[in-house]
Amino acid sequence: MNIKLAVFKFASCDGCQLQILNMEDEILQLTGKIEIAYFMEATSRKLEEPYDIALVEGSISTKWQEKHIEKIRANSKYLIAIGACATAGGIQALRNWSKNEDYSKKVYPKPEWIDTLAESKPISDYVNVDYEVRGCPVNKDQLLWILSQLIIGKEPFTPTHSLCIQCKIEGNTCIMVADGKPCLGPITMAGCGALCPKYNRGCYGCFGPMDASQAEKLAEHFINMGMSKREVTLMFKGFTSWSKPFRKVVSKYGGDED
Amino acid sequence: MHTRGLPLKKLGLVIGDWRDLERLFKYLKDSGYRIIGPKVDGNVIKLKELKSLREFPKQISDHQAPGYYRLEEGDFFRNGDDSPKKYLFPPKMEIFKVNRDLSISFREIEKVKIAFFGIKSCDTASITIMDKVLGERGDSFYKHFRKELFIVTENCIKPGENCFCSSMGTGPRVQSGFDISFTRIDGKILFEAGSERGVKILEKLKLPHANAKLKKKFIEVLEKAAEKAKANFEKRFLAEKLELAIESPIWKELAEKCLGCGNCTMVCPTCFCFDIYDEVFLDEYSKRVRYWDSCFTYKHAEVAGGHFRPELWARYRQWLLHKFSYWKRQFDMLGCVGCGRCITWCPVGIDIRKAVEKVLKWVDENVR
Numbered sequence: 001m002n003i004k005l006a007v008f009k010f011a012s013c014d015g016c017q018l019q020i021l022n023m024e025d026e027i028l029q030l031t032g033k034i035e036i037a038y039f040m041e042a043t044s045r046k047l048e049e050p051y052d053i054a055l056v057e058g059s060i061s062t063k064w065q066e067k068h069i070e071k072i073r074a075n076s077k078y079l080i081a082i083g084a085c086a087t088a089g090g091i092q093a094l095r096n097w098s099k100n101e102d103y104s105k106k107v108y109p110k111p112e113w114i115d116t117l118a119e120s121k122p123i124s125d126y127v128n129v130d131y132e133v134r135g136c137p138v139n140k141d142q143l144l145w146i147l148s149q150l151i152i153g154k155e156p157f158t159p160t161h162s163l164c165i166q167c168k169i170e171g172n173t174c175i176m177v178a179d180g181k182p183c184l185g186p187i188t189m190a191g192c193g194a195l196c197p198k199y200n201r202g203c204y205g206c207f208g209p210m211d212a213s214q215a216e217k218l219a220e221h222f223i224n225m226g227m228s229k230r231e232v233t234l235m236f237k238g239f240t241s242w243s244k245p246f247r248k249v250v251s252k253y254g255g256d257e258d
Numbered sequence: 259m260h261t262r263g264l265p266l267k268k269l270g271l272v273i274g275d276w277r278d279l280e281r282l283f284k285y286l287k288d289s290g291y292r293i294i295g296p297k298v299d300g301n302v303i304k305l306k307e308l309k310s311l312r313e314f315p316k317q318i319s320d321h322q323a324p325g326y327y328r329l330e331e332g333d334f335f336r337n338g339d340d341s342p343k344k345y346l347f348p349p350k351m352e353i354f355k356v357n358r359d360l361s362i363s364f365r366e367i368e369k370v371k372i373a374f375f376g377i378k379s380c381d382t383a384s385i386t387i388m389d390k391v392l393g394e395r396g397d398s399f400y401k402h403f404r405k406e407l408f409i410v411t412e413n414c415i416k417p418g419e420n421c422f423c424s425s426m427g428t429g430p431r432v433q434s435g436f437d438i439s440f441t442r443i444d445g446k447i448l449f450e451a452g453s454e455r456g457v458k459i460l461e462k463l464k465l466p467h468a469n470a471k472l473k474k475k476f477i478e479v480l481e482k483a484a485e486k487a488k489a490n491f492e493k494r495f496l497a498e499k500l501e502l503a504i505e506s507p508i509w510k511e512l513a514e515k516c517l518g519c520g521n522c523t524m525v526c527p528t529c530f531c532f533d534i535y536d537e538v539f540l541d542e543y544s545k546r547v548r549y550w551d552s553c554f555t556y557k558h559a560e561v562a563g564g565h566f567r568p569e570l571w572a573r574y575r576q577w578l579l580h581k582f583s584y585w586k587r588q589f590d591m592l593g594c595v596g597c598g599r600c601i602t603w604c605p606v607g608i609d610i611r612k613a614v615e616k617v618l619k620w621v622d623e624n625v626r
């Protein structure tokens with residue numbers, strides 16, 4: 001019997017779902033094994049609940065979403081949060097440091113129509129999440145890796161160590177050491193394939209903190225390298241700023257400034 | 259274990275110039291060796307296939323300091339962020355495939371003859387260590403690769419800032435584990451053989467023996483280099499002394515800046531930890547793949563029901579004591595060759611020489 005796969009979206013840009021659609025060649029491996037039960041970005045066809053696997057993109061940002069995620073959880077055997085929004089709150093969690101109304105007033109002609117929660121938060125703050133796939137966007141190979149493992153009946157596994165380890169395995173040259181550029185790789189979880197260092201720019205932490213992430217120590221090192229507090233704050237105030245280790249750095253060096 | 263008074267090897271020192279080095283290169287190449295040597299790759303020197311000796315970084319120097327690496331114009335380079343380990347123990351390597359009918363296909367081992375050309379003495383010593391760690395313990399890929407390996411080592415006339423091979427007894431003049439060595443002295447190249455194979459090939463080059471004056475210069479230059487490539491500790495009783503600090507509170511202080519990123523273990527030519535992943539390709543097979551791993555990762559010492567080293571300082575202690583102490587009981591040698599890579603490529607520049615010194619000082623002051 002085919003595995004029923006559903007793809008849901010909360011506060012997000014759709015980029016992670018797009019990675020599924022981008023699996024042009026790889027998706028062949030999945031055909032005949034999974035059945036798309038719900039995936040609005042791909043098809044308006046909808047199958048009855050329950051689902052075997054729910055991939056959830058996006059952060060929880062409104063009251064409606066809060067309710068909806070509980071329903072999805074109740075109806076899915078495995079719930080997998082995909083992407084920086086679903087696993088860390090995403091770029092929209094930047095507003096967690098400011099007052100919502102301030103933004104709404106500046107952005108919308110009728111701010112009173114905006115009905116959101118005070119904070120944008122990851123799925124795991126609301127319901128039990130079985131697995132997380134990190135990244136902004138997720139790496140399609142890693143997503144396929146997890147799905148394939150689940151489908152074949154193996155406990156899904158992805159490495160949780162630093163990006164540096166992957167960076168070295170890939171044979172990149174360290175840009176911190178050889179170029180003097182700051183990089184979040186030493187505290188960020190592997191999985192992207194060390195893409196940024198490969199193109200000679202520092203990792204900006206879109207995969208979020210690794211296991212036992214020493215974000216504060218790295219921030220201190222950046223200060224010792226001569227970066228300003230504001231620059232350090234901006235390094236950590238990105239795609240996964242609301243993850244605990246990154247949040248600590250932002251509070252320490254950035255406080256309430258935007 | 260320095261160069262003082264060491265007898266010259268069987269053939270003795272023979273003298274040639276850069277063209278003779280090219281002849282040696284060509285001879286190996288024509289004999290079917292794939293030649294792996296240092297080559298400028300962007301802003302670092304990496305060990306790569308050399309098609310011609312012109313690719314060898316002759317006019318380049320690597321400026322190294324803790325957490326710092328820059329290439330500059332110069333006349334001597336040491337090393338980059340990779341090492342022979344990359345070839346002997348590849349960063350990711352398929353072991354076998356389990357097909358959908360549950361039959362197993364082992365990976366075919368590519369039949370290549372490799373010659374390392376121009377690696378330094380520390381890296382040559384690292385291969386001897388890997389022989390013990392992987393070779394003697396039955397890594398079939400390693401054994402296969404190693405059987406045909408030919409090693410041409412360059413003696414270090416100018417050690418770098420982070421080099422301490424002299425203290426570890428592994429350089430800067432190569433003592434064993436090589437086939438041919440060469441040394442750049444006064445615009446000449448001095449050759450020496452370290453194995454029967456090496457002797458045979460050097461004889462083919464028909465080079466004259468170095469005269470007494472040159473031999474003296476050779477010894478002088480390498481002795482001076484040995485003085486430079488020193489740390490403030492000695493190898494004698496190092497393992498035994500360091501272990502006395504196992505319960506010391508000093509590890510917390512030493513690991514204060516450590517990020518647990520694992521870069522030190524990745525660049526270390528003798529670190530051999532690996533993890534095994536099963537990669538699923540639904541329609542075809544599952545692949546069992548070996549990846550480099552590190553004792554700095556949180557999960558490394560996590561086992562069912564507990565964790566041996568949940569604290570980062572304990573992982574730092576494991577790394578240092580394994581290299582400099584436990585290795586001795588495990589393999590009857592030390593695990594560090596003093597190449598300095600872990601110092602250079604640590605993003606926060608933690609200096610293992612200083613760490614060892616501090617531990618020894620703690621032992622002197624606290625253990626009696």
Ligand code: SF4
Binds near residue numbers: 521
């Ligand atoms: S470039 Fe970044 S990710 Fe790569 S090794 Fe250096 S610090 Fe780590």
Ligand code: SF4
Binds near residue numbers: 380429596598
């Ligand atoms: S550690 Fe010794 S052998 Fe290695 S590069 Fe430095 S001087 Fe040469």
Ligand code: SF4
Binds near residue numbers: 522526528595
């Ligand atoms: S511990 Fe450091 S200095 Fe020693 S062999 Fe490893 S990388 Fe080189």
Ligand code: SF4
Binds near residue numbers: 519603604605606
């Ligand atoms: S010693 Fe340096 S390279 Fe090694 S894990 Fe710590 S911070 Fe990373």
